[in-house]
């Protein structure tokens with residue numbers, strides 16, 4: 001089942017290496033006799049590493065060729081991190097720096113390696129293929145978790161076996177087999193549980209089986225599988241607030257209510273058992289034409305922020321890095337895949353939601369240009385943060401991973 005495909009390494013530009021100067025007096029080192037001195041030395045070494053790694057001038061990125069179609073706020077730049085990543089969807093970083101990327105129609109899972117840490121990939125390896133829409137990837141304790149439509153697999157100790165991956169271990173097959181909204185985003189929460197949504201198997205419907213239109217969670221071995229939240233049409237991206245650990249998620253609104261209804265949603269789920277309205281209520285109080293007479297909108301948890309109608313809000317990220325300007329800290333970046341159920345397409349961009357506590361204070365475009373003159377050439381799917389505070393964006397239309405950086409120079 002497994003096939004390695006190694007693609008040509010991209011040309012390196014402005015080769016960059018990190019330098020960690022350690023200022024140790026050699027004479028003192030030779031005469032050192034006591035363990036206390038060794039401990040002090042170790043402290044100085046670690047402190048020097050910490051100081052150096054937070055020094056933006058030491059870790060400044062090379063001046064890569066930008067992607068000219070993409071518009072960003074002043075000071076931000078975008079370059080191609082990896083291409084030839086067919087149908088690139090959800091992303092997760094391994095402990096050793098490997099970027100894992102799922103796909104839908106391609107059926108592949110990729111491992112992307114940046115050997116010299118210059119934020120340009122050197123190798124793209126297909127570590128699994130012929131899977132059933134393996135959109136979701138998650139990482140825990142050295143193991144890569146991959147979600148097909150009805151199954152969760154685990155590739156153990158994956159980063160030590162990228163060129164000859166082990167056969168995956170089945171974690172769970174406790175999910176419906178419906179293809180409609182069946183592809184999954186997955187992630188581990190701060191509680192150590194794997195969160196796995198199950199989309200509605202339709203545009204608008206009320207299912208007898210309450211696992212549909214939910215977010216579920218389970219232990220890493222698949223045990224104690226339970227429904228965490230209800231009334232969610234199709235979430236394909238979530239993250240946990242960096243300060244209080246609560247789950248926030250995007251949800252895709254229903255189709256065929258016109259160009260401007262209903263909105264997509266940004267929601268917050270601080271506890272288990274909450275209901276977010278589907279199929280009865282959409283956005284911040286729009287009663288469904290078919291199901292709205294059964295239950296009232298005030299029975300449900302309404303969104304923190306209504307997003308654009310039909311924008312297909314997918315991956316989202318609480319930004320916690322040091323690279324971007326201070327006002328970006330703890331704000332939310334959202335990948336909007338772009339509309340299909342709208343006469344004039346919108347989306348095909350990254351948006352940003354600023355918060356004051358748990359309330360949204362703004363919802364604005366952060367990056368656009370994947371659509372030119374009404375014609376999309378790229379579709380953002382997921383956004384993750386890198387160790388240096390830059391972000392990666394996946395694009396399943398062009399099979400590209402981009403890196404967005406900031407400098408105030």
Ligand SMILES: [Ca+2]
Nearest residue numbers: 114116118120
């Ligand atoms: Ca590289």
Ligand SMILES: [Ca+2]
Nearest residue numbers: 276277278283
């Ligand atoms: Ca809702």
